[in-house]
Amino acid sequence: MTLAQEPQALNFECETGNYHTFCPISCVAWLYQKIEDSFFLVIGTKTCGYFLQNAMGVMIFAEPRYAMAELEEGDISAQLNDYEELKRLCLQIKRDRNPSVIVWIGTCTTEIIKMDLEGLAPKLEAELSIPIVVARANGLDYAFTQGEDTVLAAMAMRCPSQSPMVDAEKKERNPIGALLNFGRKKEDVAADEADYVKHPPLVLFGSLPDPVVTQLTLELKKQGIKVSGWLPAKRFTELPVVEEGYYVAGVNPFLSRTAAALMRRRKCKLIGAPFPIGPDGTRAWVEKICSVMGVTPKGLDEREAQIWQSMEDYLKLIRGKSVFFMGDNLLEVSLARFLVRCGMRVHEIGIPYMDKRYQAAELALLEKTCQEMGVPLPTIVEKPDNYNQIQRINNLKPDLVITGMAHANPLEARGINTKWSVEFTFAQIHGFTNARDILELVTRPLRRNNSLKDLGWDKLVREEAAKV
Amino acid sequence: MKLAYWMYAGPAHIGTLRVASSFKNVHGIMHAPLGDDYFNVMRSMLERERNFTPVTTSVVDRNVLARGSQEKVVDNITRKDTEEHPDLIVLTPTCTSSILQEDLENFVERASLDTKSDVLLADVNHYRVNELQAADRTLEQIVQFYIDKARRKGDLPEGKTEKPSVNIFGISTLGFHNHHDCTELKRLMADLGIEVNEIIPEGASVHNLKNLPRAWFNLVPYRELGLMAARYLEKEFGTPCVDITPMGVVDTARCIRKIQQVLNEQGAEVNYEDYINEQTLHVSQAAWFSRSIDCQNLTGKKAVVFGDNTHAAAMTKILAREMGIHVVWAGTYCKYDADWFRAEVSEYCDEVLITDDHGEIGDAIARVEPSAIFGTQMERHVGKRLDIPCGVIAAPVHIQNFPIGYKPFLGYEGTNQICDLAYNSFTLGMEDHLLEIFGGHDTKEVITKGISAGSDLGWNKEATAELNKIPGFVRGKVKRNTEKFARDRGLNEITVEVMYAAKESVGA
Numbered sequence: 001m002t003l004a005q006e007p008q009a010l011n012f013e014c015e016t017g018n019y020h021t022f023c024p025i026s027c028v029a030w031l032y033q034k035i036e037d038s039f040f041l042v043i044g045t046k047t048c049g050y051f052l053q054n055a056m057g058v059m060i061f062a063e064p065r066y067a068m069a070e071l072e073e074g075d076i077s078a079q080l081n082d083y084e085e086l087k088r089l090c091l092q093i094k095r096d097r098n099p100s101v102i103v104w105i106g107t108c109t110t111e112i113i114k115m116d117l118e119g120l121a122p123k124l125e126a127e128l129s130i131p132i133v134v135a136r137a138n139g140l141d142y143a144f145t146q147g148e149d150t151v152l153a154a155m156a157m158r159c160p161s162q163s164p165m166v167d168a169e170k171k172e173r174n175p176i177g178a179l180l181n182f183g184r185k186k187e188d189v190a191a192d193e194a195d196y197v198k199h200p201p202l203v204l205f206g207s208l209p210d211p212v213v214t215q216l217t218l219e220l221k222k223q224g225i226k227v228s229g230w231l232p233a234k235r236f237t238e239l240p241v242v243e244e245g246y247y248v249a250g251v252n253p254f255l256s257r258t259a260a261a262l263m264r265r266r267k268c269k270l271i272g273a274p275f276p277i278g279p280d281g282t283r284a285w286v287e288k289i290c291s292v293m294g295v296t297p298k299g300l301d302e303r304e305a306q307i308w309q310s311m312e313d314y315l316k317l318i319r320g321k322s323v324f325f326m327g328d329n330l331l332e333v334s335l336a337r338f339l340v341r342c343g344m345r346v347h348e349i350g351i352p353y354m355d356k357r358y359q360a361a362e363l364a365l366l367e368k369t370c371q372e373m374g375v376p377l378p379t380i381v382e383k384p385d386n387y388n389q390i391q392r393i394n395n396l397k398p399d400l401v402i403t404g405m406a407h408a409n410p411l412e413a414r415g416i417n418t419k420w421s422v423e424f425t426f427a428q429i430h431g432f433t434n435a436r437d438i439l440e441l442v443t444r445p446l447r448r449n450n451s452l453k454d455l456g457w458d459k460l461v462r463e464e465a466a467k468v
Numbered sequence: 469m470k471l472a473y474w475m476y477a478g479p480a481h482i483g484t485l486r487v488a489s490s491f492k493n494v495h496g497i498m499h500a501p502l503g504d505d506y507f508n509v510m511r512s513m514l515e516r517e518r519n520f521t522p523v524t525t526s527v528v529d530r531n532v533l534a535r536g537s538q539e540k541v542v543d544n545i546t547r548k549d550t551e552e553h554p555d556l557i558v559l560t561p562t563c564t565s566s567i568l569q570e571d572l573e574n575f576v577e578r579a580s581l582d583t584k585s586d587v588l589l590a591d592v593n594h595y596r597v598n599e600l601q602a603a604d605r606t607l608e609q610i611v612q613f614y615i616d617k618a619r620r621k622g623d624l625p626e627g628k629t630e631k632p633s634v635n636i637f638g639i640s641t642l643g644f645h646n647h648h649d650c651t652e653l654k655r656l657m658a659d660l661g662i663e664v665n666e667i668i669p670e671g672a673s674v675h676n677l678k679n680l681p682r683a684w685f686n687l688v689p690y691r692e693l694g695l696m697a698a699r700y701l702e703k704e705f706g707t708p709c710v711d712i713t714p715m716g717v718v719d720t721a722r723c724i725r726k727i728q729q730v731l732n733e734q735g736a737e738v739n740y741e742d743y744i745n746e747q748t749l750h751v752s753q754a755a756w757f758s759r760s761i762d763c764q765n766l767t768g769k770k771a772v773v774f775g776d777n778t779h780a781a782a783m784t785k786i787l788a789r790e791m792g793i794h795v796v797w798a799g800t801y802c803k804y805d806a807d808w809f810r811a812e813v814s815e816y817c818d819e820v821l822i823t824d825d826h827g828e829i830g831d832a833i834a835r836v837e838p839s840a841i842f843g844t845q846m847e848r849h850v851g852k853r854l855d856i857p858c859g860v861i862a863a864p865v866h867i868q869n870f871p872i873g874y875k876p877f878l879g880y881e882g883t884n885q886i887c888d889l890a891y892n893s894f895t896l897g898m899e900d901h902l903l904e905i906f907g908g909h910d911t912k913e914v915i916t917k918g919i920s921a922g923s924d925l926g927w928n929k930e931a932t933a934e935l936n937k938i939p940g941f942v943r944g945k946v947k948r949n950t951e952k953f954a955r956d957r958g959l960n961e962i963t964v965e966v967m968y969a970a971k972e973s974v975g976a
Contacts, residue, residue: 017527018544023503043469045563045594046479051506053474070470073595076567085469092471108501108564112533139501140529387524387551406508406521413518461518 010367010377012354017383020406021328021352022055022422023048024137024147025105028066029056030426031151034207037100037235039093040066043086043117044107065097071109082115087124094130101158101236103151106136131236133158143352145254145329145425148207152258155232156205156266159242197224199293203240203268205231205258206251208430215431216251216276223290223297231258242266249289251276251430254330256358272358274365277331278338279307279435284365307432311342314439317446319343321399324392327351327384328404329425333359335402336378337366338438345375347396350384400445415458417445474826474846476776476801476864481562482507483602484590487610487693488558489522490640490669494610495554495585496523497544499537499565499572511641514870524548528564537570545579545587555674556586556610563594586674588613600692600776601804603640607669608696611677615704618678625682632736633663634727635683635707637694639670644779644863645877646670652876653689656714660727660740668697681705685730687723689713689878691777692802708733714878715782716886717754717790720747747880754883757891758790766793766894772836773798774821774829774843775862777805779877781812783842783861786886788816793890796836797821799829826850837945840893845869855944859893925951927962934964946971 025048028040042048049068056064069089074080090102106117121132135154137147204216204227217227229240242248244267250259253275262268273288274281283304290297308315323339325332327350336346356363370377381389386407393401393416401411401418408418423441428434481498485507488496498504508521526537526544545557559576572589580587591609592602618624634657639650650667657664665683666676680686680701688694688711698709708730714723721744728740748755757763771793773784777800784798799821800809806822814820821832830850833841841851841858845866851858860869861877876882927935938946946967953970954962 017502017529018525019502020505020508021503023501023506046475046598047481047500047504047563047594049472049475050478050482051503054506054510064473068470068472070472072470075469076595080469089469089471108528109567112564112567139503140533143502390520404509406505406512409512409516410518410520 008377010363011379012356012382013379014382015385015388017385019327019350019352019384019386019389020404022144022404023051023139024142024144024150025052025107026055026144027137027147027151028052028103028105029064031103031148031207031232032065034209035101035232035234035236037237038065038103039097039099039101040103040105041069041089041093042066042105042107043069043071043110043115044105045071045109048107048109065099067093076109076113078113083120083123086120087127090124090128090130090132094128099130099236101131101133103133103135103154105147105151106134106138108138108140111136111138111140131158143328143330145252145331146257146353148252149255149257152205152207152231152255153261155236155239156242156258156261158236159229159231159239159266162241162243195221195224196226197293197295199225199295200245200247201228201241201243202226202247202249202271202289202293203229203231203242203262204249204251205262206255207232208251209428210234212428212430212434215433219276219282219286219431220289222299223286223295225289225293225295231262242268245269247271247292249273249285250358251285252331253334253359253362256355259358272361274337274362275334276430277334278341278438279304279432280341280369281334281338281362281365282430282432282435284361288361303432307435311436311439314436314443315342317443317450318400318439321345321446322347322396323400323402323442324389324396324398325349325351326386326389326401326403326407326421327381328421331424331429332402333362333366333380335424335438337362337369338435339442340366340369340373340375342439343373344400346378347398348389348392349378349380350389351380351382354380354382400442402442410461413460415460417449419445476824476826476844476846478599478864479563480592480594480597480599480602481560481590483597483599483604484558484560484592484606485523486599486640486642487603487606487669488556488560488590490671491556491610492671492673493554494522494556494558494674495548495552496558496560497541497548498523498525498560498562499528499541499570500525500560500562501528501564504562504564514865514867515641516870517641522552522554523560528568532568536568537575541570541572541575542579542582545575546582549583549585554585556588557583558606558610559587559589561590561592561594566594586613586617598804600802603693604696607637607694608700610674611668611680611697612700614674614677615680615701624678627682628684628734629663629665629682631663632661632731632734632738633665633683635665635680635686635701636667637686637688637698638690638692639667640693641670642863643690643693644776644861644865644869645871645875648874648876649689649878649882651874652879652881653687653714655881656724656879659743660724661738662727662731668694681707683707684734684736685710685727687727689715689778691781691805691808713778713782715779715882716786717748717752717880717883719782719785720879720883752880752883754790754880754887757887758792762891763791766791766891768792768794769840769894770794770796770836770838771840771842772796772833772838773817773861774800774841774847776800777802777809777812779862780842781809782877783886784813784816787842787890791890794818796838797832799823799832837948840890842890842893857893859889861889925954925962926960930964931962931967934967 025042032040104117117134121134125132133154135151137150246268248262248268249271259270263270271292274284276282276285283300287297322345324347332349332351336349402421403418405420408420411418429438485496488494505525511517511521526541576587576589590606636653639646685708686698688698701707702709710726712723712726714720724740731738771787773780780800784795787793788795795817797819798813798817801824810820826846833850841847842861844862844864848858875885950967950970
């Protein structure tokens with residue numbers, strides 16, 4: 001790899017789109033937990049319900065604040081009145097749970113029968129006096145995490161526009177402010193607005209677990225940058241103020257519609273940065289925000305070096321190993337970029353959908369990382385074809401395949417290490433603090449298989465079946 | 469529209485796919501949007517399947533909405549044909565394709581002109597049938613298709629096998645303990661000197677379906693899957709069908725006697741009475757368990773049963789008839805087949821509950837406060853919440869219900885397994901007794917606080933102390949009963965006296 005490589009560009013391909021992923025309605029599972037006063041109503045069929053109930057496992061038993069509005073034959077053939085039916089169910093929800101917002105999740109079925117959810121919602125909202133947000137998170141248009149994108153794009157329209165009155169009140173109620181004070185040392189609490197550089201307001205978007213919100217907010221605070229709000233907040237009633245000219249930055253690679261809504265409809269300025277996944281990504285993310293805000297970042301070198309240092313035991317395991325992303329959650333480019341920096345080789349980055357504009361900075365960082373690490377630039381396969389991918393995996397014999405559960409066990413039985421991709425969606429992977437958690441996931445199959453390697457149990461299917 | 473949090477039986481296409489992917493070398497193609505292939509995840513996870521699940525999706529996306537599937541479905545069928553060379557491809561409609569109303573039948577006809585494999589369109593309507601009905605129908609459809617095909621080609625084998633033989637119907641992937649049951653049934657047939665002709669759909673090849681008529685009879689162990697196919701063969705070839713589930717000692721004997729009768733009618737001259745006797749009294753432990761002191765302690769204990777028709781009915785009969793347990797209510801979520809269930813269990817329980825609303829089930833459990841629940845994973849969670857033990861006897865299930873060890877529910881080994889399950893679900897008799905005498909070993913303060921915190925009635929100090937002496941697993945019940953008693957009489961404070969008055973009045 002010492003040869004000077006011709007600077008090459010990333011190679012983009014597009015296959016048949018015949019791949020396994022979760023239905024985007026799965027976003028209700030983490031969003032209802034994030035937005036504590038919400039209720040998610042998925043308007044769909046038994047198929048949707050069956051998916052949610054099985055995919056979300058034990059969570060379903062914890063009296064979730066989500067439910068199916070299960071369409072029956074009478075709804076499909078319009079013998080029943082959509083408006084009346086939805087009114088009946090929403091009244092019931094209001095009575096039993098009294099949420100601050102009901103989010104309607106449109107599904108494939110509501111698309112096909114052209115149920116006008118966006119039209120019905122304002123009428124019902126007025127009648128029931130409870131906000132109704134409509135997100136069309138269906139399998140016809142979107143994959144898995146893009147569900148969150150459709151919900152947040154709809155929520156972006158509900159963020160209050162600033163008014164002087166709200167401003168004063170907002171300062172006190174601001175949940176981010178409270179979070180900032182939480183867990184800080186006494187001397188930090190004493191410091192106040194003086195800690196921050198004067199800069200235009202910044203709102204971050206993307207749903208993250210609260211500890212990660214705190215971590216990233218504090219990370220920016222170290223640079224003197226104040227996070228004015230976060231979409232989504234812990235409660236619907238605490239959605240951040242968004243005014244024309246505000247700066248916004250995404251924390252996840254699948255939020256392109258939300259970014260578009262904030263830019264076009266709310267007239268915000270988007271900071272296009274790599275995503276804060278891995279210490280390299282987090283650093284680039286902070287640096288980019290700093291540069292836009294006119295702040296010279298400080299201490300990032302040491303911070304990043306220290307994180308890499310602390311991960312050395314894991315890095316040893318994966319250096320020089322190869323990885324293949326089958327693609328199902330849109331985190332793939334960021335994770336691949338991080339793993340290349342860790343010393344891995346990436347064969348292929350499968351991804352459901354590639355927004356080259358929203359992910360531009362991330363793609364540039366991937367390209368740069370590959371060049372710096374002296375590894376070939378991977379092919380990015382949009383809308384992959386799982387069958388073809390498995391043929392490629394058979395030929396390439398990667399050291400690790402990051403894939404959905406449908407393929408994980410069959411691949412393991414054929415002696416190929418796999419990591420279930422969905423875990424990356426639910427684990428805490430953002431910021432400096434959580435970089436180790438990503439490697440904990442990535443190295444788990446390698447560590448497990450290290451302890452089994454002398455047993456000779458690699459191939460556990462018969463010859464004839466192994467061909468497939 | 470219906471507000472729903474949870475469902476017992478899945479959508480129709482799951483049933484079709486369960487049958488299709490149980491066969492060897494049969495490929496399912498779903499006409500569905502992205503993400504509907506969750507079946508593959510379930511099969512791969514729950515069954516820990518080593519092979520790729522032979523199900524792919526012909527993806528319905530925006531373009532399909534605008535212009536129809538056009539060549540897409542046909543292309544996907546022919547592509548799978550060349551890639552995997554299946555014997556049969558089953559095109560599976562979903563809720564989405566049901567409303568698109570594309571002419572899938574036409575796609576199937578066109579595709580089958582170019583494929584080496586046979587192609588079938590599963591004849592199921594998403595909005596009319598559930599998983600179980602769809603599975604039953606798909607199995608019948610595939611059987612019928614290959615019988616017809618053999619008949620047309622003139623290679624339908626003539627006559628019956630030389631020795632008595634059986635087809636076992638309804639063993640399928642993702643079925644509750646199906647693989648273990650299958651092994652046990654094969655063992656039982658071997659004991660009875662009956663050859664197993666074919667087992668469908670699990671592991672069967674469609675090429676062998678033409679041999680089905682050679683069996684002397686068909687055994688359909690599960691009420692939900694296989695009956696339609698068996699009735700079809702009965703109509704076409706006069707093959708008798710034995711549909712008594714051999715679950716529990718009494719019903720296993722009934723099933724064997726029915727087999728005996730069916731075989732003797734065809735001139736076999738078999739007598740299984742000695743076998744039944746030997747198994748019942750000396751081999752299976754279940755009959756002996758019923759007489760043992762352990763089981764005596766269970767006498768009259770209250771239980772509730774809920775599940776699919778097969779398992780809930782069999783379990784109700786086992787608990788009531790073989791163990792002397794008081795089944796307060798028994799229920800099924802197979803609403804479409806409710807009459808059968810009612811007829812099976814009415815004499816063995818106080819009340820029959822037919823519903824697929826888990827909320828209603830949860831309330832019914834809370835109302836009865838049984839000592840044990842036998843139900844699905846949902847009832848297990850209700851039990852957890854109410855602090856009542858639960859034995860899982862039916863789907864829907866999760867990965868724990870796909871044990872690696874040998875755990876049949878059917879046949880004589882099944883009776884042993886059920887004894888263990890029932891016995892372990894009730895608090896062990898002797899332990900129960902000792903706890904009552906010594907005031908329990910559960911003195912966790914936290915729990916006690918939690919219980920009294922949620923109450924609007926005041927418990928005085930003595931009464932609280934008294935309540936704490938009651939063993940943990942019945943404390944909640946005593947507390948609720950006492951409070952109900954106090955509320956009914958307008959008492960504001962609960963004293964030890966009130967507690968005992970309540971106990972005497974309601975038997976808390």
